[in-house]
Amino acid sequence: MLSPRLRTALAAATEDQLVYDLAGVESGFRRLTRELPGVRVRFAMKAAPVPEVLACLVDQGAGFDAASPNEIAQALASGAAPREVHYGNTVKSDEDIADAYRLGVRDFATDSVEDVTAVAVNAPGSRVFCRLATTGTGAVWGLSRKAGCSGEDAVRVLETARSLGLTPSGLSVHVGSQQMTTAAWRDAVDRIADVLVSLAGKGIRLDHVNLGGGLPAHGYYDRAARALNPPVHEIFATIRAGMVRLRQLAPGLDFLIEPGRHLVADHGAIRAHVMRLSSRTQLNGEREHWLYLSCGKFNGLYEIDRLQYRLVFPDHRGDPVPAVIAGPTCDSDDTFGEGRFPVPVPSQLRSGDPVWIMACGAYATSYTTLGFNGFAPLPLAFLPGERVTINV
Numbered sequence: 001m002l003s004p005r006l007r008t009a010l011a012a013a014t015e016d017q018l019v020y021d022l023a024g025v026e027s028g029f030r031r032l033t034r035e036l037p038g039v040r041v042r043f044a045m046k047a048a049p050v051p052e053v054l055a056c057l058v059d060q061g062a063g064f065d066a067a068s069p070n071e072i073a074q075a076l077a078s079g080a081a082p083r084e085v086h087y088g089n090t091v092k093s094d095e096d097i098a099d100a101y102r103l104g105v106r107d108f109a110t111d112s113v114e115d116v117t118a119v120a121v122n123a124p125g126s127r128v129f130c131r132l133a134t135t136g137t138g139a140v141w142g143l144s145r146k147a148g149c150s151g152e153d154a155v156r157v158l159e160t161a162r163s164l165g166l167t168p169s170g171l172s173v174h175v176g177s178q179q180m181t182t183a184a185w186r187d188a189v190d191r192i193a194d195v196l197v198s199l200a201g202k203g204i205r206l207d208h209v210n211l212g213g214g215l216p217a218h219g220y221y222d223r224a225a226r227a228l229n230p231p232v233h234e235i236f237a238t239i240r241a242g243m244v245r246l247r248q249l250a251p252g253l254d255f256l257i258e259p260g261r262h263l264v265a266d267h268g269a270i271r272a273h274v275m276r277l278s279s280r281t282q283l284n285g286e287r288e289h290w291l292y293l294s295c296g297k298f299n300g301l302y303e304i305d306r307l308q309y310r311l312v313f314p315d316h317r318g319d320p321v322p323a324v325i326a327g328p329t330c331d332s333d334d335t336f337g338e339g340r341f342p343v344p345v346p347s348q349l350r351s352g353d354p355v356w357i358m359a360c361g362a363y364a365t366s367y368t369t370l371g372f373n374g375f376a377p378l379p380l381a382f383l384p385g386e387r388v389t390i391n392v
Helices: 004-012 022-035 051-060 069-077 094-102 113-122 151-163 183-201 232-249 261-267
Strands: 017-021 040-044 063-066 085-087 107-110 127-131 139-141 167-172 177-179 208-210 254-257 268-281 287-293 320-326 343-346 354-357 380-383
Touching (some): 004 022, 004 268, 004 380, 022 040, 022 051, 022 380, 069 085, 094 113, 107 113, 113 151, 261 268, 287 343
Parallel strands (some): 040 063, 085 107, 107 127, 167 208
Antiparallel strands (some): 017 268, 139 177, 268 287, 268 354, 320 343
């Protein structure tokens, strides 16, 4: 759903740009904290490492999930206190850990004995969260292999942390990016509950659970161009019920959550333009229409392999024709949905006609190249928020 503010801004734009509605970001943050009262929010910076977005979230009371010392430095520059920054990446060198520690960070994610040993050496006395593996089932991106360990490993890691003078503080999960089911959250709670019981038997009582990322955005289509309608209200109800269950096992347990795209995706949109609408006969004899846009995989729409963004043609002309959508570069990967799902577009589009690309607030900046094929990153524009500071 395109907000009136974004619609007005896109209509007024005469050049390509990515527009963020900061008031929409603020509103989404307040809605999230109403749905999950008492849960501390750590925004996943990778989704929108944009100073204006980060400052807006700090004003609302958010902290940050950072994946590197550079992200930590940016979080601090945005006004976050070091205690509100969580080093959430389980992949880090000794130097990375030491740099984060010098910057004041004391919360570290881990998932192996090797990593937690390095944290003990380079960030002595810190608090560690052990990330549990999940299946990723039901998510657009499962994220099920690179990070996270088994329950048995988690017990071993946190026992090691205790023996090395660290504080075994919590468990964390990530149910997969753009998670579309409630079952994934129930499964994550089951995994956490089992480990809490095992840890209690070892005399380790945690103070936090980090529920991670995965909360979905609304404004996408899937690879077959069907609208994605995530059951957000049911997901929140499932999380609330899971929190009650986990607190019964560990009274006094506090919770964190690390949303990324959920807070920003639907509040950013791109004003791009048509490069060319053409038609060609393929080797199989079929004639195809191709719509080339000025924005594609390498300058704002990296996720086009898995997502179909909603396109709006404000100056639309002509009856619709099915067209393969592609970006402006000469790279064959620069094609929406791998070119397998044509999208209806106006048949009389001309080079230079504007096109609005919806739900681009997440990952449009962080995945952009510095200028692949000479196509520069998009300029940014911002619709101001209310800038009301929320004390939490």
